[in-house]
Amino acid sequence: MVSLRFIKVLAIRLTVATLSIISLAVILLIHVSILVNGLRIALLNGFNLLTGTPPLPTESKPLGGVGPSLVGSLLTSGLAILISTPVSIILGFFLVEHRGSKFVGFVRAAFQSLYGLPTITISLIVYILLVIPMRTQSLLAGSISLLIVALPMELTYFENVFSNIPLTYKEAGYSIGLDRLGLLTRVVLGISKSGLASALTLTLARVMGETAPVLFTIGNALTSYPTSLFQPSSTITTLIFMLASSPFQVQFDFAWGAVLTLYLIYLFLFTASKLVRGVEL
Amino acid sequence: MYGLLTPLLGSLLVSTMAIPIVLIFSIPLVIVIVEYARGPLSRILDVIVDLTAGLPTIIFAYIGLAFLSNWLKYWVEKPLNRLLNFIPLFSCKPLTGQNIGTAALILAISTVPFTTALIREAYKMIPHSMVEALYSVGLYKEEVAYMKISMIKTAIVSAILFSTSRVLTETTIVSLLAGNQFIISSCIFTPMITIPSLIVNNFGYSTIYPLLDSVLFTSALILYAISLALNFAGLYLNKRLEVIAGG
Numbered sequence: 065m066v067s068l069r070f071i072k073v074l075a076i077r078l079t080v081a082t083l084s085i086i087s088l089a090v091i092l093l094i095h096v097s098i099l100v101n102g103l104r105i106a107l108l109n110g111f112n113l114l115t116g117t118p119p120l121p122t123e124s125k126p127l128g129g130v131g132p133s134l135v136g137s138l139l140t141s142g143l144a145i146l147i148s149t150p151v152s153i154i155l156g157f158f159l160v161e162h163r164g165s166k167f168v169g170f171v172r173a174a175f176q177s178l179y180g181l182p183t184i185t186i187s188l189i190v191y192i193l194l195v196i197p198m199r200t201q202s203l204l205a206g207s208i209s210l211l212i213v214a215l216p217m218e219l220t221y222f223e224n225v226f227s228n229i230p231l232t233y234k235e236a237g238y239s240i241g242l243d244r245l246g247l248l249t250r251v252v253l254g255i256s257k258s259g260l261a262s263a264l265t266l267t268l269a270r271v272m273g274e275t276a277p278v279l280f281t282i283g284n285a286l287t288s289y290p291t292s293l294f295q296p297s298s299t300i301t302t303l304i305f306m307l308a309s310s311p312f313q314v315q316f317d318f319a320w321g322a323v324l325t326l327y328l329i330y331l332f333l334f335t336a337s338k339l340v341r342g343v344e345l
Numbered sequence: 346m347y348g349l350l351t352p353l354l355g356s357l358l359v360s361t362m363a364i365p366i367v368l369i370f371s372i373p374l375v376i377v378i379v380e381y382a383r384g385p386l387s388r389i390l391d392v393i394v395d396l397t398a399g400l401p402t403i404i405f406a407y408i409g410l411a412f413l414s415n416w417l418k419y420w421v422e423k424p425l426n427r428l429l430n431f432i433p434l435f436s437c438k439p440l441t442g443q444n445i446g447t448a449a450l451i452l453a454i455s456t457v458p459f460t461t462a463l464i465r466e467a468y469k470m471i472p473h474s475m476v477e478a479l480y481s482v483g484l485y486k487e488e489v490a491y492m493k494i495s496m497i498k499t500a501i502v503s504a505i506l507f508s509t510s511r512v513l514t515e516t517t518i519v520s521l522l523a524g525n526q527f528i529i530s531s532c533i534f535t536p537m538i539t540i541p542s543l544i545v546n547n548f549g550y551s552t553i554y555p556l557l558d559s560v561l562f563t564s565a566l567i568l569y570a571i572s573l574a575l576n577f578a579g580l581y582l583n584k585r586l587e588v589i590a591g592g
Contacts, residue, residue: 076487083373180576182514273401276516
């Protein structure tokens with residue numbers, strides 16, 4: 065005699081199994097389709113994929129490369145991270161050290177509200193505040209947009225890392241006569257090195273994958289390498305966006321190559337952040 | 346005169362469709378990762394979920410446009426239209442793959458790993474002693490999982506809030522897949538427009554139409570207010586649980 069309870073358990077088991085298999089299958093489908101279709105374009109182009117310019121609509125085969133956008137992506141995200149990292153380290157340390165004070169609560173709330181800023185709104189804001197006064201869309205405007213994305217994210221990660229440091233280490237630092245700055249540079253940074261590095265790579269991975277913040281600010285110049293910070297450029301994400309909206313099949317197909325490049329960069333940064341985490345205390 | 350009713354309704358429709366789908370698929374995934382999978386398999390699934398959760402959304406948008414929207418049209422939308430024609434939601438024929446239903450489905454696909462990761466963190470934080478107590482009264486694994494899910498209800502609500510904010514403000518997927526027509530319809534297979542895709546698609550014309558600027562900025566303000574409210578509510582719930590949301 066099978067009890068009602070057992071039938072219920074069996075029903076739950078079956079539902080959970082079916083639904084999770086479907087979602088895992090979809091997740092795997094995403095990864096496999098990127099690799100298969102991307103490799104098709106990558107093999108067709110060879111090394112040229114990393115250095116060439118995207119194909120024109122008149123070409124018959126998806127031949128070309130993502131060179132200018134790759135450089136643009138690296139420059140904008142690199143610059144954004146370069147600015148946001150020191151700011152986040154100092155601010156994060158400050159937030160943890162003065163925990164409980166009203167002012168710190170206000171600063172944290174301000175940055176959390178920045179975290180909730182929709183990415184497309186960032187694009188609008190930077191367009192009004194920077195692109196219009198400069199009279200041109202530029203690499204600099206793009207990286208400022210990315211900075212607004214990176215800052216609250218990195219700050220949250222760093223604050224977490226700093227608050228995980230045992231109090232005894234800090235007390236030991238103060239007891240030998242270090243001031244706040246000394247404590248930060250000589251004790252805290254040393255202990256939290258790997259945590260910070262992991263958070264930094266994760267932020268970089270997220271920032272590099274952002275499309276909307278740079279859409280109006282970077283200018284989407286797809287075919288020329290950036291020569292100065294004040295010129296229009298493009299990132300891989302906006303390149304994919306432009307190619308995906310293209311009515312020409314050649315350009316649309318070629319976007320798989322750009323997708324693969326972005327995917328591999330993301331995969332590399334993700335793995336790096338996991339590996340770095342592995343050596344933590 | 347411009348109005349924002351159509352994109353507002355579009356945004357609302359997209360999130361009310363996507364979030365239930367996300368929940369239906371992510372909670373079972375959490376249970377499988379934590380309860381059924383063991384050792385290396387569990388760790389591999391963990392990494393795959395984390396990896397997919399952070400995948401740039403433009404990739405989902407492009408895959409959706411390249412083949413997923415057509416698959417969904419043939420294997421999900423057309424059968425739904427044929428079988429459930431009498432329900433107004435499915436009453437019109439999906440003409441192209443680009444409609445509000447497809448956009449919601451692809452948004453759901455891109456959000457499932459993110460929500461799974463959020464819920465998983467809370468699920469793993471349930472103390473061992475409680476789990477052992479549940480097993481010690483002789484419950485099946487499924488019953489224990491059910492109890493554990495009901496224990497972390499607050500965390501699930503906060504995960505819903507974060508996911509809704511992510512779905513609402515997601516730009517690339519909707520602007521490439523929602524079809525972008527100013528139509529109000531009760532059928533989910535019609536192309537519609539949402540607030541982010543309104544901004545993306547019309548920003549280029551804002552120099553031609555003098556009043557368009559103010560409309561776009563008003564819509565950005567509305568989007569910001571909604572997203573801010575959702576995020577702070579989520580953070581507040583999380584603080585009560587002391588769950589650290591990853592990502």
